[in-house]
Amino acid sequence: MEVIDECLSKKNQEVISFEYELEISGRRRFFNANNIAFGEDKVIVSVRDITDYQENLDRIKQLLSIQEKQNEKLLNFTHIVSHNLRSHTANMQGLLSLLKMDDPEIFDNPYVDLMNTSAENLNDTIANLNEVLEMTFGDPDDKISVNLYKTVDKSIKSVSTLAKEAGVSLYNEIDKDVAVKSIPAYLDSIVFNMLTNGIKFHRAGVDSYVRVTSSRKDSFLVIQFEDNGVGVDLSLHGEKLFGMYKTFHSHVESKGLGLFITKNQIEVMDGKIDVESEVNKGTTFTIYLPYEDV
Amino acid sequence: MFKEITIIDDDKIQVFLFLKFMEKMDKAEIVSSFVNGKEAFDEMKERSENNASYPDIIFLDLNMPVWDGWLFYDEFKKLPNSDAITIYILTSSLSSVDNDKAIERGLNEKYLNKPLNFEQLRELLQNK
Structure with missing residues (x-):
């Protein structure tokens, strides 16, 4: 009734819309009602069943929220992985540099030298992958x-x-x-x-x-x-x-x-x-x- | 010669490396270490209350249990006379979030990525 009074009080035939839900035969249904004054004392009410639209919208919102949470988890995970991996490679490089200081000749041994190269490469790879990840999550x-x-x-x-x-x-x-x-x-x-x-x-x-x-x-x-x-x-x-x-x-x-x-x-x-x-x-x-x- | 240089890091190997580097460089009378931000803060707070001096330089890791590096940094800065102490962030984090936090605190020049090698460390201490 309030809506009808409001419609009639509007001079410029403004449409008043609202949505509501009803339980029909045990199922929730959604409706959209448009109300417009017609003459001095009449109001045209048109009602549309928007249940399918509303349910699809809810589903999309739910999917979006799951997606956002998963993205956040993924980003956190990548940070943890990249940080932890980097800590270990940094230590490996540090220990090898100490070894080089204490016993430079040991690097004539190709095994040790290659180990050093591997540690450096691993460090580079992690840095590169991190750059890729940071970029994927960049904010436009x-x-x-x-x-x-x-x-x-x-x-x-x-x-x-x-x-x-x-x-x-x-x-x-x-x-x-x-x-x-x-x-x-x-x-x-x-x-x-x-x-x-x-x-x-x-x-x-x-x-x-x-x-x-x-x-x-x-x-x-x-x-x-x-x-x-x-x-x-x-x-x-x-x-x-x-x-x-x-x-x-x-x-x-x-x-x-x-x-x-x-x-x-x-x-x-x-x-x-x-x-x-x-x-x-x-x-x-x-x-x-x-x-x-x- | 510095009176005291401190490293705050939960990674035992990193601390071992740092202590070894410092021993070889012979640039500080005391090299102290703490395994997390909370332990370091409690010590600094006690020193502050007893009018004992802080370290000259602190190398601070970010990802640590109990108190991380940022919490230590922000709480330490609230202690009297802490402004005179140079703090270097020493982290293996490549996260832009940490980078942004460093910029917010005016630490862009003092943000070091692990591994910190011997020469870098020597140069850093020489220019201090």
Whole structure:
């Protein structure tokens, strides 16, 4: 009755909606009622059975909550595993370094030397896996406005020795005022990975370069990393290029994690990455990040 | 020469390594160790009440039973004159949560990842 009075009191024929539940033949059913005034003293009431909708919604909410709890458990578990494993490898490395100080000759024994290498490798592997895990659980809400030119500039400086040794020129051709909404640590890591990738896979006997440019395309900011390196046969490796632990050039030290991490970081920020490549011509990676006025 | 350097860590091997490194470096008169944050805090509190001096430098692990490193850090900072003491976080945690906590407390420069090797430790103490 209250709703009917309320409807009649509204001058502008406003619809008043509410939901309610009833038990019919032992089953809970949900209804949605829309009420609107009709003339001075009448109200049209339309009632819809929304039981199926409501039950599906409850099921989805329940699944989502289970999923969230499982994600949280998984994250905790990975932290515990990575921490505990790292503690042991750190100890192993520490003990080996003490052994080296007390008895350096013992490292002439290849068993001991290989044990040392294994401890170092184990440590690296755990650090890499941890990076992958941290990234998988990254929060897209952490995006802030970042100057792209400066980010690329900073990365170029940090890889300059590597580039110089390999004889690769790096060109930052991004406009100085281009900004992008991103998770800063991810953007740093993406740019760093793209540059080191270009440097690692340079081609001998040519003036090697990696050129970074940016442009707008529809709702995306497009960042391109173009090199004239060894290239990769996409018809053979295309689908696997961004997979975990995939390497395609046996002569270069590569762990097969860089592109996997890069792709995931881009996707967490609602972007995408494409690649064009030709063997002995070069490779262009194109990264699309959502353009937002910043 | 430092008067006292302390390590707080529940990992016996880590403590053994640290003590060995310190012995070889001969940089401190006393090297003390505690197996968790609570034990270390109780000792520091007692020293504070008796006007005894704190260690010059504390190396603090994060994941420990009873009191973890963060709880020790926050409680120790409430003790009088604790600001003058240098605390290094020495952890095998790679978690961004711990990293963020370190940044919140202005410890970004004092966050060390295990393994801490001999040279690193020597350099660190030399620059102090």
